[in-house]
Amino acid sequence: xxxxxxxxxxxxxxxxxxxxxxxxxxxxxxxxxxxxxxxxxxxxxxxxxxxxxxxxxxxxxxxxxxxxxxxxxxxxxxxxxxxxxxxxxxxxxxxxxxxxxxxxxxxxxxxxxxxxxxxxxxxxxxxxxxxxxxxxxxxxxxxxxxxxxxxxxxxxxxxxxxxxxxxxxxxxxxxxxxxxxxxxxxxxxxxxxxxxxxxxxxxxxxxxxxxxxxxxxxxxxxxxxxxxxxxxxxxxxxxxxxxxxxxxxxxxxxxxxxxxxxxxxxxxxxxxxxxxxxxxxxxxxxxxxxxxxxxxxxxxxxxxxxxxxxxxxxxxxxxxxxxxxxxxxxxxxxxxxxxxxxxxxxxxxxxxxxx
Numbered sequence: 001x002x003x004x005x006x007x008x009x010x011x012x013x014x015x016x017x018x019x020x021x022x023x024x025x026x027x028x029x030x031x032x033x034x035x036x037x038x039x040x041x042x043x044x045x046x047x048x049x050x051x052x053x054x055x056x057x058x059x060x061x062x063x064x065x066x067x068x069x070x071x072x073x074x075x076x077x078x079x080x081x082x083x084x085x086x087x088x089x090x091x092x093x094x095x096x097x098x099x100x101x102x103x104x105x106x107x108x109x110x111x112x113x114x115x116x117x118x119x120x121x122x123x124x125x126x127x128x129x130x131x132x133x134x135x136x137x138x139x140x141x142x143x144x145x146x147x148x149x150x151x152x153x154x155x156x157x158x159x160x161x162x163x164x165x166x167x168x169x170x171x172x173x174x175x176x177x178x179x180x181x182x183x184x185x186x187x188x189x190x191x192x193x194x195x196x197x198x199x200x201x202x203x204x205x206x207x208x209x210x211x212x213x214x215x216x217x218x219x220x221x222x223x224x225x226x227x228x229x230x231x232x233x234x235x236x237x238x239x240x241x242x243x244x245x246x247x248x249x250x251x252x253x254x255x256x257x258x259x260x261x262x263x264x265x266x267x268x269x270x271x272x273x274x275x276x277x278x279x280x281x282x283x284x285x286x287x288x289x290x291x292x293x294x295x296x297x298x299x300x301x302x303x304x305x306x307x308x309x310x311x312x313x314x315x316x317x318x319x320x321x322x323x324x325x326x327x328x329x330x331x332x333x334x335x336x337x338x339x340x341x342x343x344x345x346x347x348x349x350x351x352x353x354x355x
Contacts, residue, residue, distance in 0.1 A: 004016055008324070009285070009324060010284045013308035013317070013321060016311070017307065017312055018030075020312070024174040025087045028171060028174075030304065032252045033167060033252055033253055034169065035255055035256075036251060036255065037255050037256050038254070038257045039251035040251075041251070041259045041282075042259045042282030044282075045258075045262050045282065046282065046285075046288045046291055047352070049261075049291050049349045049350070050349065050352040051287070051290075051332070051349055052348060052349065052350055053336050054337030054338075057337030057338075058339065059337060059338070062340075063339065063340045063341065065104075068243075068276070069155055069242060069243060069276065073106060074103065075322070076293060076298070076299040076341055077105060077283070077299065077300055077301075077322060077325050078106045078107075078300070078301045079106065079107040079306055079318075080301035081109060081129070081131030081159070081225070082303045082304075083110040083111070083114070084113070085113070085115070085306070085307070085310060086114040086115075088307040089310040089317075092114045094120065095314045096318055097126055097128070098123065098126075099318035099322065100126055100322075101125060102315075102319055103319060103322040103323070103326075105127075106154070107127070107129070108130075108131055108301070111130075111131050111144075111159075111183065112180060113181045114181060114182060116182055117148070118147070121151040121152055128153045129154060129155040130148040130153040130155075131158075132144050132156065133162055134203050134210040134214070135203060136203040136205075140185075141214065142217065145217060145219070148220065149218075154220065154221070156221070157245070158223070159226050160202065160224055160226040161248070162226070164201075164204055165201070166252060211241065212240060215240040216240070221243065222241050222243075223278070225244075225247050226253075227245065228246065228247075228260070229263065230267060230270030233266075233267045233270035233275075233277075234270050237275055242275055243278060244267060244276070244278070245279065245280055246263060246267045246278065246281075247260055247279070248281055250282075250304065251281070260280065260281035261279065261282070261295065264279055264292060264297060265295050268296030277298060278298055278301060280303060283302050283305070283325075286324075286326070286327065289325060290333060291348075295349070302321070306318055309321035336348050
């Protein structure tokens, strides 16, 4: 029985989830590559920026809505494409989608989802993106893109940093076998046989031509995920991408990178306003969201916290996770004198000198 009666922040949610989940499932979700330095850095890096609070700015009515690819969301926190939500709750992605819809935000569905794309699209009247990789088999890509458009998915998220299996030592020690999502047919046998590999990942031979090709046939906006340098943001622009998610895959693929929030300004500068920049990695507080927006992110994605919400209370747990972030964003905006998301700019924060 948990010693935490009612979780009041995302760390409480994780603590309860850790008690409830089997060790190997918790380790799969929480863990990262090799020494997990990047997992830790993603989180700690937010402390290197400090707020510059402003007063007497009329914050009696706060508006947390923003636009993503031109359409409105009720808060600047989206659900990242993470595989296998059934690891945390029997209703899996269906519970997550209902929670995202209820909260007025977008759910990016993983290629390795434990729910059928078509069934999921019918489950709630919310907004969905579909994530895929540059698959070896272009026929799979064509099929998925056609289905996504027919089913009402609003955008395609192409994950670019999964072209090689990582070394995740928690999974190796637990002899953890992760399965492909249910949407892969047998002929799409792209599963690496390496232990701990990310099933159904990208083609190691993929190049920028593959992203250009996906954009040319998608018929939907395309967002490139897994970008950590300004150079690659420029190449995404050239390939026709509509958005970029600054992401190091939650520290799960390559260790010893900078935190995503540390490279965000570089990415925004390289974009030159030609595409939207989003961020994931280490978001645990509403304050983190505000800092990311101040540094130029249009919105952020959460990954691991959605699993903690699912493990604690299914759909209601995910809603509560999003509500906690909403409450903390509101407090931060009010204290900083920023009544709207659009009013959060670079002057909201300052680089904090080391203590």
